[in-house]
Amino acid sequence: MxxxxxxxxxxxxxxxxxxxxxxxxxxxxxxxxxxxxxxxxxxxxxxxxxxxxxxxxxxASFTDSGLTEGPFDARMVTMTAEKTAIGRCAAELFDEGAVIFVDTGSTTIAFARALARRRGLTVITNSPEIAGLLARPEGHHRLYLLGGEIAAEGRETLGALAIEQLGRFKAEHVVLTIGGMTRGEIMDYDLRETEMARAMVARSAKLTVLADHTKLDRAAVFEVAALSAVDRLVTDRAPEPEMAEALAEAGVEVVIA
CATH class of the missing domain: 1.10.10.10 (Winged helix-like DNA-binding domain superfamily/Winged helix DNA-binding domain)
Incomplete structure (x- = not known):
């Protein structure tokens, strides 16, 4: 040829x-x-x-250029093997007794499915689906579901009420899914989801980001936090050299599922 x-x-x-x-x-x-x-x-x-x-x-097309994000249900059926692997790997990183904020996303839902097999965790989330996955008697988890406006096809709660309730908690860990990660920051597409993520980061000590390889070296719209604020990234593939260098300089531990 x-x-x-x-x-x-x-x-x-x-x-x-x-x-x-x-x-x-x-x-x-x-x-x-x-x-x-x-x-x-x-x-x-x-x-x-x-x-x-x-x-x-x-x-990149208009829909994946950092300007918009696909519907939640569509994201739930894309990169499922990678998200499952990331979720299982991440679930093993938290010890019994840990207190964790978990935001809403297709990857954090995969994380919650794996976390349901663990025991004795305290989870604060704005996702009814994540709360339901963890509400199993055999897990003996303590769960707190933040109230507020129902958004994203009923998948999450957002807004001032949810953030006000969040302010009553402090956690050792926060686990976030993201829209994109550049060499200087983590980002999201939706302003209210960004506000929720920022509030969780502010009320926690250690930040773990769950992101498949397509989110790396990719910008979204709103900055959630500086890359240096991230303690740990769990992903499915080793980052490309430039991104790996930025992560190392920011002091981010990279865990490959």
């Missing part, structure tokens, strides 16, 4: 699959990994794909 035709085929695969990897492309096109990397570099330079270490994904 001629290089131009191979590159067009790669673009089509990226469009169809959303993300492709060098090893798989090398095997499919029966060519070397070095040749595939050159193809990806040229396509990235042309703005037709976004290259990352070991592969490439679709370029």
């Amino acid at each position: 001629k290089p131009a035709a191979r590159r067009e085929a790669i673009v089509q695969l990226v469009e169809d699959c959303g993300e492709v990897h060098v090893d798989a492309l090398s095997e499919q096109f029966e060519t070397s990994r070095e040749t595939i990397r050159r193809d990806l570099n040229e396509l990235d330079t042309a703005g037709r794909i976004r290259k990352f270490h070991g592969g490439a994904r679709k370029t």
Whole structure:
């Protein structure tokens, strides 16, 4: 296959699959990994794909450019294997007796499913779904559900009432899901969700962020906290070198699920 035709085929695969990897492309096109990397570099330079270490994904559209976020129900059925792995890994990081704020998101819901198998934790959340997952007699967890305006298709409570109730608690840990993480900050798309996350961070001692690899080195709209405020990142894939360097400089522990 001629290089131009191979590159067009790669673009089509990226469009169809959303993300492709060098090893798989090398095997499919029966060519070397070095040749595939050159193809990806040229396509990235042309703005037709976004290259990352070991592969490439679709370029940002309006809906994933940091301006908007997809519906909650749609996010619940994307990257499910990665989110499940992150949730299981993160659930093992907290000792019995820990007091944890947990915000609402598809990844923190996966975390709550795994946390339900643990015992003796105190969890304060604005997610009715997370509270329900943890409300199992065998877990002996203490649960507090923050009241307030119901939002996100009934998935969370937000607003002044919820934040006022949050102010009655202090926790050792806060576990957040995010819209994006740049080399200087963690971010979200929704202002009220950002306000809730900021309030949780302010009332806790240690911040753990749960984020799959697509959220890394990606901006959203509102700053939640500086990257240096994050104690620990749990993700499904090692960050790319530039992002890894920024995390190391900020003193963030990176845990790969």
